[in-house]
Amino acid sequence: MSNDTFVDTFREEALELLGTLETALLELEENPQDKELLSAVFRVMHTIKGSAAMFGLDKISKFAHEVESILSALREGKLSVSKELIGNTLLARDLILEMLDNLSEATGPLSSKLLDFLKNFKLIIGFVSVEEKVLPEIQKDKKGNRESKERRQTYHIVFKPGIDSFRRGCNPLLLIQELMSLGEVVNIPVFDQITDLESLDPESCLVSWEIYITTTATENELRDVFIFVEDFSEIHIKCLDNLIDESGETNKRVGEILIEQGKLSVEELDSLLGSQKRIGELLVEEKLVSATDLKVALESQKQIQQVQKNKALHDDMSTIRVKSEKLDELMALVGELVTVHAQILQTSKTVEENEKLNSVVEQFGRLTDELRNNTMSIRMVPIGTTFSSFKRLVRDLSSELGKNVVLEADGGETELDKTVIEKLNDPLVHIIRNSLDHGIESPEVRSSRGKPKTGTIRLSAIQSGASVFISIEDDGNGLNKEAILKKAITKGIVAPDAQLEEQAVFRLIFAPGFSTKEAVSAVSGRGVGMDVVNRQMEIIGGSLAIESEETKFSRITLKIPLTLAIVEGLLVRIGLEHFIVPLSVVVGCMEFIQADQRKNSSIVLFQDRQLPFVNMREFFSIPGERNSIEQIVIVTIKDQQFGLLVDQIIGGNQTVIKPLGKLFRNATGISNGSILGDGSVALIIDVEQIIGSLETINND
């Protein structure tokens, strides 16, 4: 691996870290007391500093070091989280990003621009006054350096000093102090042996401790702390991480923990279950366990959950970095393999029945399916990362516009193919910018409308079948139908006498060059952004819907296909042509005998319901005579069911999507194409478009 490759790797990792940093900073601004977030922010800066130094990028390293010093003071409580601190740390992040974009400039001393920035940053947050005190401490803090390099583990220590500890000249508190120097400690004293005053032997050591320590120290290093007292004391050390690895149990209840610790019997616990009160309170009330035992159990539960959380985080990090192009290549190859499997299957049917061949083809099919699913899952990315990236946009833009806006996100764990996510970024940016500029009102207007001064933009994602629905909602102005229509008429987008449905009026905001805003600002008004949304939706085969109520809200819902590579389809034939209906919209199939139908009726009875159907032969103008027995594929779109009349339903088909090219862009009723096992082309039916075009014809 050449040095350049190492530097590239550093750059990629640093970009990822800066993404994490931005998210963590924005979350920290909302939750300034969250120590975990604060530690995460610190760790990112610390890692960037160390890695940059390793690759000789000393300008980045020095700059990160300065910012790290500020964050260290913050972590030690010498500074507090403020808007200025978060804002400037975000700017520092942007400056590191700039240096990463131009690595040739990332060496040498700090430029005057960086020095001025740091000076101003420190001045604004009052760091100058604490700086002298902080720096020597940072230099001394070897523990911190170690923390970032090694994995921290949580141990449960039971420490019962011998009863004669005082007489032996031992001070157990010094041992606890030593433990505290090794990591984060929660120590719970146990007073069970301390009697009333009259019978108390004050020169005996009667107190013991249940200690939880999260540290990079090893179990042996922890045992070393007790080395001089182990002969006359009781010491038990257990690593919680190992316990979780062994048992795999995570969400233990307090009752279960107390039983495990031998402080409660199953019968005692059972006798209290079913009560409305919390089990812990009940156990103490009934004197089945002491308050200390309960405290220890609760702490144990908390620590186990924390360990599990950290473990999940660590597991997430056990990944390898693969270039996205390689994944695209892999997906393309899998697509070809799926096609080849279809060809083999087809060919195997043409030769004489051969049990062994059939078995091999079937096995090949199963493996291809698994490979396809695995490859697709590798490409699936949670949309949450994209959602998080908009927090900064909302923060900066709302401040620029003098508005108070919060961004709420829901369903961030919903996964989409990475190619789809990449294509979604621009439309979402435009919709959010539009919401900020046109949607959310100024604080004064919001107050006069009885709304909270802070507006909300809510992003949510949910998967349904082979689609993901992403909605962007704001509680602002809503859409003004009259103003939209008036502007569209002025711009010649619609005829002055046009009678448009509400949805059609709303959709005008996506027309090229459309904007109701009189003045062009840096944020919006050129009528370009929303057009991008429309075009991008067309490219990814998605669709959009708008709901709005004036002065109340606007909601734009994007319907996005999970992947752009492969769909499960139902292969059908009309005449000599093959078509594929995406399986995600199929609800059933039925036979159709023309002779049984009333003449020219376009209604069929399916599961006791009358459904309209479309004669696909007529729709696509395919020549030839209709068969006496045909078949209908029942599909559902927007909660409505329809039938598609075809000659024959052939069966399920793994469809590798092949784009049709510009020539077919305006072809109604088809979205893409696919190659069948015999090498012929099958067109993928766009059911929504077919139904939409029929509705238009009926309305006209």
Added chain:
Amino acid sequence: MSKKVQLDIENIAQTRAGFLAVLDSGAELIVDFEKCVGLDLSGFQLLVSLVREAKEKKKTVVFCGELKKEHAQLMILFGVNERDCLTGEELEKNLKAVL
């Protein structure tokens, strides 16, 4: 008890006897931490016992005064408090909560 309070291993037996004498007389026992000149684990155990005594035998024991910085830090090591600058009242409350 308004005399100086010695809660360390050298004086603990004597202090315990003093506490018992006050409580047996039926008087109110006030432990003023501003007058505490020594504190170690043995003294801490005595305080726990005192709070237990007061709780179980309905004796009147009052902790008051601000803890000295070094004593407050010791309380963190004992595990009865998560921050320093503790007062006698806070310590009493914390001990009662876990007994």
